[in-house]
Amino acid sequence: MAVHPQIYRPYQGPLSGGWRRVAVVHHYARRRMFDSRVLTALFFICLLVPFVQLVMVYLSHNLSFLSQASGLKALTVDNAFFQDYLHYSCVVAFIFVAFAAPGLVAPDLAHGGLSIILARPLTRWQYIAGKFSVLAILLSLLTWVPAEIVFLVQYNLATPDWRAHYYWIAGSLLLASALWIVVLSLLALAVSAWVKWRIVAAGALLGIYFLGSGFAAAADAALQNNVGDLFSLMQLHLMAWSGFFDTPPTAPGLTPVAWLILLALAGGSLALLYRRIRGMQVVR
Amino acid sequence: MPSLATHNAPAEASATSPVISLTGLVVRYGHRTALDQLTANLSGRAIGLLGPNGAGKSTLISALLGFLRPTAGTARLLDLDLGRDDQAIRSRIGYMPENDAFVAKMNAVTLTRMMGELSGLPPAVALERAHECLFYVGLGEARYRPLGTYSQGMRQMAKLAQAIVHGPQLLILDEPTNSLDPPGRERMLRLIREIRDRGDIRIILCSHLLRDVEEICDEVLILKQGRAVHHGKLGGEAAPGPRLLELELGGEPGDFAAALQSRGCELACGARRWKAILPPEMELRDVYQLAADRSLELRRVQFRRDTLEDIFLRAMEDESAGA
Numbered sequence: 381m382a383v384h385p386q387i388y389r390p391y392q393g394p395l396s397g398g399w400r401r402v403a404v405v406h407h408y409a410r411r412r413m414f415d416s417r418v419l420t421a422l423f424f425i426c427l428l429v430p431f432v433q434l435v436m437v438y439l440s441h442n443l444s445f446l447s448q449a450s451g452l453k454a455l456t457v458d459n460a461f462f463q464d465y466l467h468y469s470c471v472v473a474f475i476f477v478a479f480a481a482p483g484l485v486a487p488d489l490a491h492g493g494l495s496i497i498l499a500r501p502l503t504r505w506q507y508i509a510g511k512f513s514v515l516a517i518l519l520s521l522l523t524w525v526p527a528e529i530v531f532l533v534q535y536n537l538a539t540p541d542w543r544a545h546y547y548w549i550a551g552s553l554l555l556a557s558a559l560w561i562v563v564l565s566l567l568a569l570a571v572s573a574w575v576k577w578r579i580v581a582a583g584a585l586l587g588i589y590f591l592g593s594g595f596a597a598a599a600d601a602a603l604q605n606n607v608g609d610l611f612s613l614m615q616l617h618l619m620a621w622s623g624f625f626d627t628p629p630t631a632p633g634l635t636p637v638a639w640l641i642l643l644a645l646a647g648g649s650l651a652l653l654y655r656r657i658r659g660m661q662v663v664r
Numbered sequence: 665m666p667s668l669a670t671h672n673a674p675a676e677a678s679a680t681s682p683v684i685s686l687t688g689l690v691v692r693y694g695h696r697t698a699l700d701q702l703t704a705n706l707s708g709r710a711i712g713l714l715g716p717n718g719a720g721k722s723t724l725i726s727a728l729l730g731f732l733r734p735t736a737g738t739a740r741l742l743d744l745d746l747g748r749d750d751q752a753i754r755s756r757i758g759y760m761p762e763n764d765a766f767v768a769k770m771n772a773v774t775l776t777r778m779m780g781e782l783s784g785l786p787p788a789v790a791l792e793r794a795h796e797c798l799f800y801v802g803l804g805e806a807r808y809r810p811l812g813t814y815s816q817g818m819r820q821m822a823k824l825a826q827a828i829v830h831g832p833q834l835l836i837l838d839e840p841t842n843s844l845d846p847p848g849r850e851r852m853l854r855l856i857r858e859i860r861d862r863g864d865i866r867i868i869l870c871s872h873l874l875r876d877v878e879e880i881c882d883e884v885l886i887l888k889q890g891r892a893v894h895h896g897k898l899g900g901e902a903a904p905g906p907r908l909l910e911l912e913l914g915g916e917p918g919d920f921a922a923a924l925q926s927r928g929c930e931l932a933c934g935a936r937r938w939k940a941i942l943p944p945e946m947e948l949r950d951v952y953q954l955a956a957d958r959s960l961e962l963r964r965v966q967f968r969r970d971t972l973e974d975i976f977l978r979a980m981e982d983e984s985a986g987a
Contacts, residue, residue, distance in 0.1 A: 391831030395784030500782035659731035
């Protein structure tokens with residue numbers, strides 16, 4: 381065991397710049413997240429989705445001989461295919477975030493850790509940026525990064541005609557994923573900041589998704605229209621994505637409303653998060 | 665390699681320059697005024713911050729740390745402007761809060777290292793200093809245990825370690841001996857004294873325990889209802905308040921009492937032991953002269969210093985009377 385002398389000595393060496401400290405927040409938050417073997421396993425399970433998609437793309441280009449053997453029908457890889465793929469990826473990513481995000485902010489708040497963290501040369505925005513970057517990077521690895529790889533594989537295997545027709549899907553994947561990542565990360569961080577218990581926070585996030593979707597389906601059925609979709613986080617995104625992927629909107633006429641709701645959700649989550657991240661709790 | 669943008673220069677504030685300058689500082693929560701026109705220049709090596717509950721001590725600390733925006737007035741710490749140089753100020757401050765401040769599943773090394781890195785230390789240096797500081801505060805053997813499993817006394821020591829890991833120029837200690845048993849309190853006070861005596865760290869000690877402040881501090885600011893009711897040096901010639909003299913006489917006093925009273929002294933006379941409060945214009949040699957004129961032997965002459973308790977109680981009473 382290393383033994384250190386019981387003396388105090390001052391430090392007069394160099395100090396790092398302000399944004400390096402955002403990386404410090406990121407580093408320790410990510411490390412804490414992956415201390416959990418369950419979360420680590422869940423993250424790698426989530427990566428199975430792009431792997432399956434990759435196989436499907438490969439098969440779509442080699443189906444001529446497979447269809448003779450098994451009678452499979454030809455798979456069409458187009459803009460709708462990539463939108464559906466991103467949809468599945470985002471659902472899986474949501475499940476990962478529901479279990480991972482509650483451990484990001486709540487532990488710092490639980491025992492007053494924020495009071496010593498924010499007493500450092502670190503602003504509240506930098507703290508939020510550090511935590512946000514953890515989710516943003518991990519969600520990128522689950523959504524647009526593998527999606528772009530799948531797209532590149534398809535791009536290389538496809539005919540020149542397909543390439544000329546669908547080259548823009550690369551940008552659509554990035555934009556659609558970015559929207560999902562920003563909204564979901566801010567929402568998850570806000571829930572983590574305001575809900576003390578990890579399991580309750582995970583339940584709240586899953587509830588927002590699944591109960592919202594259930595309520596949306598019930599409302600659609602009762603009202604005989606698509607207005608209920610505005611209560612579903614995923615449907616809101618699908619409405620917004622229809623513009624990115626040039627697919628028919630799931631609820632025609634409601635796309636601008638969906639955008640407004642998503643922006644309000646992200647802005648509201650950020651405001652709630654910023655309000656909670658304080659060095660001291662003000663007792664009025 | 666991290667970008668190395670700033671340098672932590674040796675203590676910039678000299679021994680006599682103010683550590684903290686407050687000018688008309690006002691902090692309000694809604695309609696409630698927590699700090700009211702606070703003006704003071706604090707320049708001691710160790711400054712005690714005293715006051716009853718709700719006096720504004722924690723609010724002042726929060727304002728100094730930039731957690732609260734002053735409604736009016738200005739504050740300067742270590743020659744830096746609060747509000748404009750918040751980040752630079754925080755990189756020079758070590759803060760030990762009153763309440764629990766840890767992340768439950770982290771061990772002490774990881775937390776202290778993280779705090780060092782957040783203050784700008786390179787990772788390897790932060791790790792080395794985290795070990796050193798934890799050994800320094802006596803947590804060497806327990807440094808890899810999760811902080812959630814620590815006793816209250818160990819948590820206090822861990823808070824001190826994280827506050828000094830980056831070598832601050834100003835250490836703000838909020839009730840550092842809270843929840844400590846007598847040996848733990850002694851140990852904490854010894855560590856604070858050692859840090860103070862190094863001379864390169866100024867200390868602000870906020871405590872309800874007057875004895876702690878008296879042992880550590882050479883300057884004191886007493887707050888009441890958000891206002892400064894007393895500010896001054898502790899100990900020696902600079903002791904505030906009236907000069908109380910204790911005299912022991914060697915013979916019959918004669919008209920010595922009358923002579924002292926004619927010079928403006930207030931007296932409390934026993935058989936041989938007297939207590940006198942000297943007026944500002946009267947010197948000790950005048951007392952000797954009056955005694956010599958009467959051939960009166962003075963066996964013992966001693967100024968009685970005000971204790972911090974005297975100062976504190978007087979400040980509270982004066983303020984009550986003023987109100």
